[in-house]
Amino acid sequence: MSRAIVVPVIRELARCYQAFQRASDSHIRRTGLTPPQFDVVVTLGDTPGMSFKDLGSRTLITKGTLTGVVDRLETRGLAERIACPGDGRSTLVRLTPEGDRVFRDVFEPHLAFLAPAFEEMPECGRKELEKRLKQLREALEKRSDELGRQG
Amino acid sequence: MSRAIVVPVIRELARCYQAFQRASDSHIRRTGLTPPQFDVVVTLGDTPGMSFKDLGSRTLITKGTLTGVVDRLETRGLAERIACPGDGRSTLVRLTPEGDRVFRDVFEPHLAFLAPAFEEMPECGRKELEKRLKQLREALEKRSDELGRQG
DNA sequence: TATTGTTATACTCTATAACTATA
DNA sequence: TATAGTTATAGAGTATAACAATA
Numbered sequence: 001m002s003r004a005i006v007v008p009v010i011r012e013l014a015r016c017y018q019a020f021q022r023a024s025d026s027h028i029r030r031t032g033l034t035p036p037q038f039d040v041v042v043t044l045g046d047t048p049g050m051s052f053k054d055l056g057s058r059t060l061i062t063k064g065t066l067t068g069v070v071d072r073l074e075t076r077g078l079a080e081r082i083a084c085p086g087d088g089r090s091t092l093v094r095l096t097p098e099g100d101r102v103f104r105d106v107f108e109p110h111l112a113f114l115a116p117a118f119e120e121m122p123e124c125g126r127k128e129l130e131k132r133l134k135q136l137r138e139a140l141e142k143r144s145d146e147l148g149r150q151g
Numbered sequence: 152m153s154r155a156i157v158v159p160v161i162r163e164l165a166r167c168y169q170a171f172q173r174a175s176d177s178h179i180r181r182t183g184l185t186p187p188q189f190d191v192v193v194t195l196g197d198t199p200g201m202s203f204k205d206l207g208s209r210t211l212i213t214k215g216t217l218t219g220v221v222d223r224l225e226t227r228g229l230a231e232r233i234a235c236p237g238d239g240r241s242t243l244v245r246l247t248p249e250g251d252r253v254f255r256d257v258f259e260p261h262l263a264f265l266a267p268a269f270e271e272m273p274e275c276g277r278k279e280l281e282k283r284l285k286q287l288r289e290a291l292e293k294r295s296d297e298l299g300r301q302g
Numbered sequence: 303t304a305t306t307g308t309t310a311t312a313c314t315c316t317a318t319a320a321c322t323a324t325a
Numbered sequence: 326t327a328t329a330g331t332t333a334t335a336g337a338g339t340a341t342a343a344c345a346a347t348a
Contacts, residue, residue, distance in 0.1 A: 002265070005269050006262045007262065012280075014171075015284075015288050016164065017168040019287075019295070020161065020291055022291075022292075023291045023294045023295045034314065052329070067331060068316095087325075088323075089324045089328060089329040090329055091330065111153045111158065114291070117287065117290035118160060119156065120290040121286055126160050128279060130159055133163035133164060136269070139269070140170035140174045142268065143174045143267060204305090204307085214307065215339080218307070220338080239346075240305060240346065240347045241307080
């Protein structure tokens with residue numbers, strides 16, 4: 001009976017992630033960005049930029065959608081496309097100085113807002129949580145691979 | 152410096168939830184349902200039905216959107232609206248027998264598919280993860296409340 | 303007056319597949 | 326032939342706000 005094994009953890013995982021989303025949403029919206037756009041800005045933050053392919057695999061946004069999301073960020077002057085020196089097929093995306101400013105203005109205060117929630121847990125608890133989440137993630141990724149192999 | 156406290160756990164939480172989503176998605180799509188529709192079906196499963204208000208707060212789907220999602224489930228014959236006996240303003244939503252069949256046909260196999268990932272972790276690890284996730288969620292919910300109180 | 307759900311609008315995201323250009 | 330990204334299309338979700346019916 002897999003139900004008793006899977007459901008309690010999944011429920012808490014989903015509810016915890018929902019709570020994180022809910023606590024984050026209003027902060028995110030102050031930037032005028034949608035959640036996918038914010039996701040891209042945070043993923044590009046503190047990097048020299050990356051290809052659409054890499055950006056897509058990190059954000060789980062498929063390529064067709066990513067074109068539109070990056071278009072809108074480019075329209076707002078927050079991101080820019082650069083030709084990839086090594087491969088003419090590939091395009092790099094990076095934050096503009098204005099995009100970097102938004103990243104810094106929003107991300108750190110956002111973390112500071114969330115911090116009290118994390119400080120309620122002792123450091124060893126956070127380490128434990130981090131370790132277990134990583135363990136579960138790796139196991140889940142193996143399941144996805146398994147599915148891919150079977151069709 | 153809140154960054155060192157918040158980022159590692161948030162990153163693992165987000166990546167773990169992404170991995171869960173990715174492993175779930177293809178199973179979900181076999182039903183022909185979108186993720187929000189599946190969310191509603193799972194939330195209604197094994198219940199006698201609930202109001203739009205309750206359904207919305209559990210799924211984090213806002214009321215205007217929920218009307219449309221339930222409309223589509225109703226069109227497919229998976230859910231139905233019932234007038235609330237006690238309160239004329241309220242409408243209850245519940246699964247039809249066909250909706251219940253979809254819930255049973257999809258949900259249990261879905262759990263069985265995910266189970267091996269959870270079984271890699273010892274039971275005490277799952278309990279620990281569950282406990283820590285709940286602890287973090289409750290702390291995050293307090294942050295949201297705090298935000299609501301401040302505007 | 304406050305609450306529940308619907309409607310209307312405009313925008314964004316999404317899946318899918320055909321397409322261009324490079325490799 | 327395969328890969329990276331764009332374009333096109335149709336459908337779905339989203340925020341927001343105005344609305345009707347009921348409490």
